[in-house]
Every structure is written in structure tokens, then in C-alpha cells.
Amino acid sequence: MPKGREAGSGAPQGRRASDRGRYGRLSRERVLATAVEVVDRDGLSGLSMRKLGAELGVEAMALYRYAPSKSDLLDGLVEAFCLELEADLAGQTDQADQADQADQAERPPAADWRRELHRIALATYGVALRHPNVVPLLATRLLSTPLARRPTAVLRSDERVLALLRDAGLSDRRTVQLHRAFTAWLLGYLLVELRAMDDEPGEPDPAFRLGLHRMPAREFPQLRAIALALDDRGGPGELAAGLDALLGS
Numbered sequence: 663m664p665k666g667r668e669a670g671s672g673a674p675q676g677r678r679a680s681d682r683g684r685y686g687r688l689s690r691e692r693v694l695a696t697a698v699e700v701v702d703r704d705g706l707s708g709l710s711m712r713k714l715g716a717e718l719g720v721e722a723m724a725l726y727r728y729a730p731s732k733s734d735l736l737d738g739l740v741e742a743f744c745l746e747l748e749a750d751l752a753g754q755t756d757q758a759d760q761a762d763q764a765d766q767a768e769r770p771p772a773a774d775w776r777r778e779l780h781r782i783a784l785a786t787y788g789v790a791l792r793h794p795n796v797v798p799l800l801a802t803r804l805l806s807t808p809l810a811r812r813p814t815a816v817l818r819s820d821e822r823v824l825a826l827l828r829d830a831g832l833s834d835r836r837t838v839q840l841h842r843a844f845t846a847w848l849l850g851y852l853l854v855e856l857r858a859m860d861d862e863p864g865e866p867d868p869a870f871r872l873g874l875h876r877m878p879a880r881e882f883p884q885l886r887a888i889a890l891a892l893d894d895r896g897g898p899g900e901l902a903a904g905l906d907a908l909l910g911s
Contacts, residue, residue: 688718690728694742697735701795711735733806740803741813743789743796748815750785775830776909782823783848783905784898787855794856800849820845840909847908851901859893868893 696717700709711732715722729735790797809817823844827837861873869875872893874886885892 688720688724688728690738693718693725693728694738697729697739698742698793698796701739702793705795706798709735736799737803737807737813737816739796740799741815743793743800744813744815744819746792747786747789748818750789751782754781754785775826775832778826779823779844779909780902780905783844783901786848787852787898787901790852790856797852797856801853843908844905847904848901851896851904855895855901 693714697709697714700714700717704713711722711725711729714735715725718725725735729738803812820841823841824837827840832840860871861876862871865871868890872889874889877886879886
């Protein structure tokens with residue numbers, strides 16, 4: 663047999679890396695789910711094709727069939743986030759269907775879209791708490807990935823909100839205004855809520871944990887005075903209150 667070729671094949675040996683790893687044959691869903699696990703554990707800076715391949719038990723080259731580039735892999739993390747959100751929203755709908763059937767006829771139709779936006783926002787908040795290291799990508803990938811090239815699951819998130827507002831009878835202009843306001847408020851809230859605060863996570867003294875000694879008191883008196891309060895999360899209550907104020911309800 664000629665050197666560098668497999669028996670019964672004209673292809674050079676090793677040209678196609680095996681995509682059968684420790685979990686069986688790979689799929690895009692498995693690759694993205696494992697990438698999310700790596701980012702949850704090690705942060706975005708800890709994600710590489712080599713590390714992801716090692717997690718899956720395959721060579722890094724095998725991953726390029728499912729994520730052709732690092733940029734595509736980052737878009738895939740946003741895709742995985744949106745797929746998890748879809749699953750959560752679908753699960754909530756299934757659980758609520760029977761309970762809602764009795765009172766749906768009595769519910770004011772004009773309030774339905776506001777209530778549904780609250781449900782979407784709170785579900786997104788829940789996914790974000792599970793995957794805080796993925797949240798920055800919700801913003802950065804919007805800046806670098808054209809609309810038509812975003813994953814289907816990401817587009818469905820926008821489609822859901824737009825359809826909700828259009829079905830409520832709102833004009834195109836009002837639909838666009840509310841979609842922009844809702845998206846901006848939700849993303850901004852998540853980024854502020856999950857921002858890094860701890861300078862020394864293991865430090866028991868809150869002031870030293872936050873590293874307040876690194877901020878000159880004369881230059882940043884307000885930040886030093888309010889830092890402990892800023893460190894507390896607003897939670898779903900403040901998210902809902904802000905959304906009510908935004909929507910005028």
C-alpha cells in the first residue's frame with residue numbers, strides 16, 4: 663500500500679480527522695453545548711478549538727465541520743443561548759396552557775403583549791444567570807454579524823417579539839420603536855446586572871473584596887460611597903419595574 667494512503671481509499675491518510683469522540687459522533691448541537699460548558703467554567707478567554715476538541719475527545723480539526731471558524735463558534739454560543747431560551751419559553755407555555763384556558767377570554771387583549779414581553783425578559787434573565795460568561799456575546803456578535811448571517815435561533819428571538827407586537831395591532835413604526843427599546847433595555851440590564859465587581863473574590867471584607875482602595879477617594883467619591891449598593895443585583899423585580907416604566911404600563 664502506498665505510504666500515506668489508507669487501504670481501499672485514494673485519499674491521503676489523516677486528511678479527514680475523525681469526528682467520533684468520547685460522546686459518540688459529533689453534531690453541531692453537541693459541539694455548541696460543550697463550548698458553552700467550557701465558557702461557563704473557564705470564561706470566553708478559556709475557549710479555543712484545541713481545548714474544545716480535548717473536551718470532546720477529538721482533534722481540533724474535526725470541529726471545523728461544525729464551526730468553520732472561531733468567529734462562527736462565537737456566533738454558535740449565542741445560538742445555543744437562544745435555543746435554551748426557546749426551550750424555556752416553550753416549557754413555560756406548556757405548563758401554563760391549561761391554567762390559562764379558563765381566564766384567557768377575560769384577559770384584556772391590549773395587555774397581552776406587555777405580559778408576554780415580561781415573560782420573555784424574565785426567561786432571558788434566567789438563561790443569563792446560568793451562562794453569564796456568554797452574555798457579552800449577545801452585544802458583541804450583534805456588532806460584527808450582519809442580520810442575514812445570524813443563526814436561525816437568534817433570528818427567531820427577534821421574530822418572536824416583532825410578531826407579538828404586530829399581532830397586537832401596533833403600527834410598523836411603533837413596532838420598531840418598542841422592539842428597539844425592549845432589546846436595548848434587556849441587554850443593557852443584563853450587562854449591568856452581571857458586570858464584574860469583585861477584585862479579590864475570597865476577601866471577607868466587602869471593601870477589600872471590591873478593591874475600593876484602588877480607586878482614589880478624591881477622584882471617585884460617589885463610586886466609593888455607593889459601590890456596596892452597586893454590588894447588589896437588582897434581580898427580576900427591578901428588571902420588571904424598568905420594563906413597566908419603559909412600556910408605559
